[in-house]
Amino acid sequence: MKRLCIFVLCLTILFPSVFAAPAPPELVSPCAILIEKETGNILFAKDEHKQLPPASVTKVMTLLLVVEAINSGKITLEDPVSVSEHAAGMGGSQVFLSPGEQMSVNDMLKATVIASGNDSAVALAEHIAGSEESFVGLMNERAKQLGMNDTSFKNCTGLDVDGHVTSAHDIALMARELIKHDLIKNYTTIWMDTLRDGAFQLANTNKLIRSYKGITGLKTGSTSVAKFCLAATAERDGMELIAAILAAPSSKERFSDASKLLDYGFANYTIYNAATDTELSPLPVVLGKKESVIVDFGNTPSVLAEKSNISNIVHETDIPENVKAPVQQGQKVGTLKIISSGNVISEVPIIATETVERLEITGIFTEILSGILMR
Numbered sequence: 001m002k003r004l005c006i007f008v009l010c011l012t013i014l015f016p017s018v019f020a021a022p023a024p025p026e027l028v029s030p031c032a033i034l035i036e037k038e039t040g041n042i043l044f045a046k047d048e049h050k051q052l053p054p055a056s057v058t059k060v061m062t063l064l065l066v067v068e069a070i071n072s073g074k075i076t077l078e079d080p081v082s083v084s085e086h087a088a089g090m091g092g093s094q095v096f097l098s099p100g101e102q103m104s105v106n107d108m109l110k111a112t113v114i115a116s117g118n119d120s121a122v123a124l125a126e127h128i129a130g131s132e133e134s135f136v137g138l139m140n141e142r143a144k145q146l147g148m149n150d151t152s153f154k155n156c157t158g159l160d161v162d163g164h165v166t167s168a169h170d171i172a173l174m175a176r177e178l179i180k181h182d183l184i185k186n187y188t189t190i191w192m193d194t195l196r197d198g199a200f201q202l203a204n205t206n207k208l209i210r211s212y213k214g215i216t217g218l219k220t221g222s223t224s225v226a227k228f229c230l231a232a233t234a235e236r237d238g239m240e241l242i243a244a245i246l247a248a249p250s251s252k253e254r255f256s257d258a259s260k261l262l263d264y265g266f267a268n269y270t271i272y273n274a275a276t277d278t279e280l281s282p283l284p285v286v287l288g289k290k291e292s293v294i295v296d297f298g299n300t301p302s303v304l305a306e307k308s309n310i311s312n313i314v315h316e317t318d319i320p321e322n323v324k325a326p327v328q329q330g331q332k333v334g335t336l337k338i339i340s341s342g343n344v345i346s347e348v349p350i351i352a353t354e355t356v357e358r359l360e361i362t363g364i365f366t367e368i369l370s371g372i373l374m375r
Helices: 002-014 055-071 105-114 117-129 132-144 168-178 182-188 249-267 307-312 362-373
Strands: 030-035 042-046 081-084 100-106 194-195 198-203 213-221 229-234 239-248 267-274 283-286 295-297 302-306 313-318 332-340 341-353
Touching: 030 249, 042 168, 042 239, 042 249, 055 105, 055 117, 055 132, 055 168, 055 182, 055 213, 055 229, 081 117, 100 105, 105 117, 105 194, 105 198, 105 239, 117 132, 132 168, 168 229, 168 239, 182 213, 198 332, 229 249, 239 249, 239 267, 249 267, 249 307, 267 307, 295 332, 302 307, 302 332, 313 341
Parallel strands: none
Antiparallel strands: 030 042, 030 239, 081 100, 194 198, 213 229, 229 239, 267 302, 295 341, 313 332, 332 341
């Protein structure tokens, strides 16, 4: 064993690169970022705040507002969407909608996600806000809420207009928000589909759908000004990553760069989830109408960790022996600490999952008397 240790030490000295941390990927694209969905942690960044035109990656925000409108009950997937002259007149990628034509929100989503239809995107925008202009106002308002400080939207399609800009960083932020809605993945994972009762073929512009393991979306974009852009999302072993690429020289290179980023993330990072081996027992309640209260974590007890450092992460719970009534649902009763190399890297509240009211005077007297008689 001693000889083995000496051998490993010698290798480390003679060949340090073998034991060094993995080098980040080398990209052709001038601007890029890689983040983890759950924590939002940045795993790689290259000129991520540079403001550039995003082409049809703009539609990530368009889709976010559509999905949020569906989830709020403002619209449904079955609603008919009427096509205006303005929507039908969009240039660039389209599904060739005609003025007066109607399609369901569901089909308009398919057209926008899979074929990157500018006409379908505008039709959805008008259906929600009355006009594209009003919808763009909602897009910029939502961008501010998400902290997208590098972004200014001028339309809902991504067609080149002066001042219509965002950044790789901001694309990652809105993509992260969009994939919180599982509904969108019903569309972003489709490779081929049809519209108009099978008469119109759709093929996904995101070629990673066919080639990358775990891919879940998300949106491509390209114009002569913006060059080739991409927001790519993928999930493996419970960890979902988001890669954003701006101004790649070619379509092939944007997909290649995104794949490199995702590969780098999956190879070197993992999610450490303290919930998998932490059992929380019911917490006794003093003078409560119930003897105990069920407790749980206030949010997900997990952290993003480098795979090489996972053995150094531990966790511990700090919770009292009991709690006095009354107990309110959501009340913090303890803490779970996640510790790496002796440092607390995350604190997760432990909360009561139900309300337990305090005993009334007669109940308290009964409890005391019962305790005396049992002695």
